[in-house]
Amino acid sequence: MILWWLGDVILLVVVLPIVIYLLSGVLRAAKGIPATVDGISSVAAAGSRDLNAVPLLLTTQDQVIKTVAGVANYGSSLDVILDDA
Amino acid sequence: MALFGFAAAGAVTILAVVLIVLVLVVYLVAIIVQLRKITAGLGEILNGVSEIADKSVPVNSVVKTINQHLDAGVDLLEGLLVKKAGMQDAIGLVDGLYPGSGAAGFRKFPASATTKAPRIGEVYTRGALTLARLGREAPIAAGSPSGPALRDAAYGSAASAKLYTDGRQSRPGSMPKSPVVGTDAPVQYEQREDIGAPRKNSPDRPAAPETMEK
Numbered sequence: 095m096i097l098w099w100l101g102d103v104i105l106l107v108v109v110l111p112i113v114i115y116l117l118s119g120v121l122r123a124a125k126g127i128p129a130t131v132d133g134i135s136s137v138a139a140a141g142s143r144d145l146n147a148v149p150l151l152l153t154t155q156d157q158v159i160k161t162v163a164g165v166a167n168y169g170s171s172l173d174v175i176l177d178d179a
Numbered sequence: 180m181a182l183f184g185f186a187a188a189g190a191v192t193i194l195a196v197v198l199i200v201l202v203l204v205v206y207l208v209a210i211i212v213q214l215r216k217i218t219a220g221l222g223e224i225l226n227g228v229s230e231i232a233d234k235s236v237p238v239n240s241v242v243k244t245i246n247q248h249l250d251a252g253v254d255l256l257e258g259l260l261v262k263k264a265g266m267q268d269a270i271g272l273v274d275g276l277y278p279g280s281g282a283a284g285f286r287k288f289p290a291s292a293t294t295k296a297p298r299i300g301e302v303y304t305r306g307a308l309t310l311a312r313l314g315r316e317a318p319i320a321a322g323s324p325s326g327p328a329l330r331d332a333a334y335g336s337a338a339s340a341k342l343y344t345d346g347r348q349s350r351p352g353s354m355p356k357s358p359v360v361g362t363d364a365p366v367q368y369e370q371r372e373d374i375g376a377p378r379k380n381s382p383d384r385p386a387a388p389e390t391m392e393k
Contacts (some may be wrong), residue, residue, distance in 0.1 A: 095181070098188040112197055117206030124213035131220030138227025140217040145234035151241040158245045162252040169259045179265030 257285040268289070271297040 199235035260269040266288065274281025284292030 095182055095188065098185070098192070101189040102195055105192065106198070110195065110199055110202065114202050115218040116205075117202065117210075121206055121213065123211050124210050124217070126221055128213060128216040131217055131224065135220055138224050138231065138239060142230035142234065143257050145231055148234050149236055151238065151245075153281060154239050155245050155248075158248050162248045162255075165252050166255055169255050172259060172263070176263050179264055179268070 197270050257287055261285065261288060261291070266294055267297055270294045 207256035257269075260272070263274060269289055270281045270284065272287075281294075282292070284290075305307065
């Protein structure tokens with residue numbers, strides 16, 4: 095009988111607070127994750143927006159090809175105009 | 180009394196267990212809610228990262244192509260500069276325009292790294308100066324998008340003569356001087372032979388017939 099009461103006391107005074115403490119810690123950690131996830135999500139969205147200009151690289155590529163071709167033509171003409179060293 | 184005691188102890192036990200289960204339920208439900216929020220957030224992250232991956236797929240090949248063309252252009256210009264100005268002047272010209280870069284040399288010319296760059300005054304020799312100034316001054320630059328050619332193609336030699344500060348008279352050593360003109364000039368041009376000579380015919384005397392003179 096006394097042991098039973100002792101068990102009840104331990105259950106209410108020791109086990110229940112420990113359970114509450116542990117679960118509250120898990121809940122506090124879980125509540126901290128969504129804020130971090132939202133931050134990562136916004137950064138990922140911003141990174142995706144930053145890459146919207148990537149298709150312009152194709153224009154840059156075309157311009158570079160044309161420019162280098164022009165430089166090549168100009169260089170070949172200079173090669174004809176100027177004497178070698 | 181003992182029965183009541185057992186019943187009370189049992190009731191307290193049940194109450195304690197129910198309390199623990201309630202606490203477990205409350206906290207676990209709250210944790211589940213948070214985990215669902217996390218899952219939704221991770222889904223958004225996955226979408227964003229997928230977009231980034233999709234958008235960055237062509238970057239590598241495009242940048243590689245751009246670099247290849249730029250490398251070809253650099254090789255062409257370096258080769259042309261070395262061919263026209265010579266290795267030493269080319270290094271000096273590059274080092275003069277971008278101080279310190281002459282030490283790196285040209286990529287296609289490993290020997291250029293060991294070439295000592297001359298002073299800037301020595302670099303601007305005839306060939307290098309001509310090459311440096313043949314930008315918009317070249318007749319071929321008439322179609323340049325930056326504007327028409329500065330040098331008149333019809334008088335290109337006069338324009339190129341301005342490039343050399345030593346002047347026209349130094350090579351060859353002496354050029355014939357320009358003629359002196361005027362009444363006091365030692366040499367009179369278009370000189371008439373009859374000026375200063377006695378007149379053949381006097382106005383107050385009739386001309387002698389040619390037969391008599393003979």
